[in-house]
Amino acid sequence: MMPLRRFAIHRPADLREAAEMLDHYGENGSLYAGGTELLLAMRHDLLRYAHLIDIKTVAGLDGIERRDEHLHIGAAATHRTIERSAVVREQLPVMAEMAANVANVRVRATGTLGGNLAFAEPHSDPATLLLALGGNARAQGKSGERTLAMDELLAGAYENSLAQDEILTGVDVPVPGPSQRTAYLKFQVHERPLLGLALSLELDDDGGVIREARCAVGCVSPTPCRSATAESLIAGPADSLEQRIEEAGEALADEAALTDDREGSAEYKRHLIGVLLRRAARKCLNGNG
Amino acid sequence: MELRFELNGRDVAVECEPQQTLSEVLRNRLNLTGAKISCEVQVCGACTVLVDGLPVSSCTYLAYEAQGRTVTTIEGLEDRDRTLHPIQQCFIDEFAFQCGFCTPGMILSVKALLDDNPDPTDDEIIHHMDGNLCRCTGYVSILKAIRKAAAVMKEGRE
Numbered sequence: 001m002m003p004l005r006r007f008a009i010h011r012p013a014d015l016r017e018a019a020e021m022l023d024h025y026g027e028n029g030s031l032y033a034g035g036t037e038l039l040l041a042m043r044h045d046l047l048r049y050a051h052l053i054d055i056k057t058v059a060g061l062d063g064i065e066r067r068d069e070h071l072h073i074g075a076a077a078t079h080r081t082i083e084r085s086a087v088v089r090e091q092l093p094v095m096a097e098m099a100a101n102v103a104n105v106r107v108r109a110t111g112t113l114g115g116n117l118a119f120a121e122p123h124s125d126p127a128t129l130l131l132a133l134g135g136n137a138r139a140q141g142k143s144g145e146r147t148l149a150m151d152e153l154l155a156g157a158y159e160n161s162l163a164q165d166e167i168l169t170g171v172d173v174p175v176p177g178p179s180q181r182t183a184y185l186k187f188q189v190h191e192r193p194l195l196g197l198a199l200s201l202e203l204d205d206d207g208g209v210i211r212e213a214r215c216a217v218g219c220v221s222p223t224p225c226r227s228a229t230a231e232s233l234i235a236g237p238a239d240s241l242e243q244r245i246e247e248a249g250e251a252l253a254d255e256a257a258l259t260d261d262r263e264g265s266a267e268y269k270r271h272l273i274g275v276l277l278r279r280a281a282r283k284c285l286n287g288n289g
Numbered sequence: 290m291e292l293r294f295e296l297n298g299r300d301v302a303v304e305c306e307p308q309q310t311l312s313e314v315l316r317n318r319l320n321l322t323g324a325k326i327s328c329e330v331q332v333c334g335a336c337t338v339l340v341d342g343l344p345v346s347s348c349t350y351l352a353y354e355a356q357g358r359t360v361t362t363i364e365g366l367e368d369r370d371r372t373l374h375p376i377q378q379c380f381i382d383e384f385a386f387q388c389g390f391c392t393p394g395m396i397l398s399v400k401a402l403l404d405d406n407p408d409p410t411d412d413e414i415i416h417h418m419d420g421n422l423c424r425c426t427g428y429v430s431i432l433k434a435i436r437k438a439a440a441v442m443k444e445g446r447e
Contacts (some may be wrong), residue, residue, distance in 0.1 A: 004308040009353055039349050041329050052307075080343070104420020105398065107331055109343040112349065161447070189331045 004043050007050050011057040015167055018053055019142045020141040023165040025051040031167065033115030034077055036107045050135075055114070061169065062112075064088060068166075069144075070172040071095075072138075076115020077170075079103075082113060091175050094182040098129045103191070117150075120223070122157045123192040128218030130182045131226060132198035135173040141166040150224075164245045180201045181284035185276045194263050195219050195272045199280035203238065207285075208237050215248070215277065220256050220269050227255035238285055245281055249274035294355045296321075297365025305352045312336050312347035314355075315362060323363035323393040324348075334421035337394035338362050344401045363393035366400070375445065376400055376438040385434035387425040395421050399435050403442060411436075 002028050009032070012018035022029055032038060032052035041047040053074060055061065062076040065087045071092050073082060082088055082099040089096045090256040102108055102116075102125050116126050117137065132148050137153040139146055142165045153168070155161040164167060176182060186193040196218040202211045213234035218224035229251035253273045258266035292314065293302045297305045303318050315338070324347045325335040336348040337360040342442070366374040376399050386392040395418070402409060402417045409417070414435050423431060 003313070004310070006306065007308050009307040009351075035349065035351060036331055039351070041330065043349070100416075103331070103335070105417055106334065106337060106344045106346045110345055110354075117356060191330075271391070 002043055002223075005045070005048060007042075007052055008052060010053045012053060012055070013056055015061075015169065016142070017139045018050060018058060018167055019140065019165045021051075021053045022167070023142060025053075026164065028175070029053060031118070033118075034078065034111040036075050036103070036111035037115065037119045037121055050260065052178045055113075055167065059170050061080075061114075063170075063180040066091065066175065067172065069108075069175055071175050072170055072172050073113055073166045074170040075117075076112050077114075078112050079108035079116075080108060083108065084099040087177070092133075092173060094184055095129065095133070095173065098184045101125070101186070114170065117153060117171070118160050118162065118168045120154050120156070120160050121123055121192075122222055123196070124222075124224075125184070125186065125193065125196055125217045125218070127154060128196040128216050129182075129198045129226040130173065131218075131224045132184075132214045133176075133182060134200075134214065135171045137171050138169045139166045140169050145169075145173070151226075154223040170204050176200075179205065179207070183283040184281040185280050185283070187272050187276060193219050195269060195276065196224070197273065197276040197280055199234075199277065199284055201281075201284045208238055210238050210241065215252060217252055217256050217273055219263075220226060220258055220273075225255050234281070241281055241285065242278075247280050249277040252277065290351055290353065292356055294357060296434050297361060306375050307351070307353050309352045310348055311338065311340075311345070311350045311352045311355055311360070314352040315347060315360075321364050325393060327390070330409045332370055332392070332420070332422070334394040334398060335391050337397045337421065339397055342401060342404060346396050357426060361397065363396060363398070366396065374400070375441040376403070376434075379434040379438040380431075381443060383430050383437060384436035385426060385431045386423075391421060391423045395423065395431060399438060403434075403439055407443060407446075409435075 011266040021254040029051040029247045031150045032054050061074045063074045079102040081101045099146045137148045180202050185198040198216045200214045213231045216224045233248040253270040260266050292305045305314050312324050324338050326348050327335040329348050331346040334444045337344045338347045341358050376396050398421050
């Protein structure tokens with residue numbers, strides 16, 4: 001068994017101290033939230049840090065609460081906490097359902113939302129869903145706080161756009177109104193999903209017309225991506241969506257710039273996008289999304 | 290650093306380094322070898338132990354995290370008179386293992402499930418156990434053992 005290289009763990013009392021630590025240790029330091037991805041990469045010597053800053057020690061960073069029109073989920077909330085949170089289950093059930101299916105029960109008990117997003121693993125379930133839900137990341141640095149859209153936060157595979165002293169403190173997700181339907185589906189045969197797909201529909205009052213659609217596909221590109229073409233194709237009369245969905249799936253697959261790799265051929269991934277988009281649309285429109 | 294935690298009902302104190310995993314401390318310092326090491330990437334579940342009742346991958350979980358917490362390993366499941374825990378007994382009764390390498394992790398995962406959800410459906414069992422891999426017995430006998438353990442434990446409470 002390969003031991004981890006030696007490192008020190010620091011326990012900041014608050015975000016300011018954590019930001020100072022990040023600034024002080026520079027490239028030798030990293031935030032540590034759950035370790036479910038970071039420690040694996042460190043064990044295999046893909047990443048080396050002499051200093052880990054345990055962000056979980058900052059009080060309140062794992063909180064989940066309604067803030068105006070948003071649901072705020074703290075960065076240190078574990079997938080399990082999100083899965084079981086009464087407020088998430090009531091106000092954003094698709095998020096609880098997604099969290100309940102992240103990796104396995106052990107990862108869900110220790111892995112955190114903030115760690116997942118900041119690590120920017122291309123197979124992240126939360127990143128794909130949050131992109132479709134229009135969630136925003138909150139980041140706190142030495143000089144203040146800022147808000148980043150999901151596609152701003154995720155800069156590339158295993159790359160986020162946070163500055164050296166910035167800490168992801170949580171995400172704000174718009175609480176869906178009664179006319180919004182969202183579904184997240186994934187296809188998985190091994191430990192990580194081969195494809196994740198999120199679809200969010202805004203319907204008119206009687207549910208006959210899709211006013212606006214957001215769809216995102218994850219796992220098959222360095223970061224999850226949306227397609228404006230697919231989204232405008234999906235919008236329109238709900239009862240004829242089946243006739244437009246195939247073309248929308250093609251547009252989403254085009255946007256994802258699919259490649260052949262060990263997870264499957266580009267052709268296979270294109271097929272899966274079509275299947276999952278159709279299933280997600282049915283799930284949304286049948287009212288159980 | 291000095292690490293203090295409750296291990297299988299007893300308080301322990303042990304010196305450890307921040308980069309040491311819980312499985313290293315359990316296996317190499319405390320001589321509890323029930324937690325097995327296999328994939329080392331949080332996939333197989335052979336190293337599963339419970340921390341405050343929740344299953345974690347002890348191969349990747351820093352021992353540092355156990356400070357002040359309660360850790361349960363397979364060695365802590367039997368009664369003081371060495372009667373096996375009902376889950377252990379049901380795994381034997383249903384032939385739910387062959388080589389036994391995955392079994393400690395399987396049994397601890399089951400314990401976490403049944404402590405939280407004493408009467409799970411098959412779907413709930415399969416969803417919960419999805420991250421514990423067995424490469425020889427096959428999962429049907431494991432599912433049978435879990436169903437039986439749930440029934441036996443329910444009977445024990447009535």
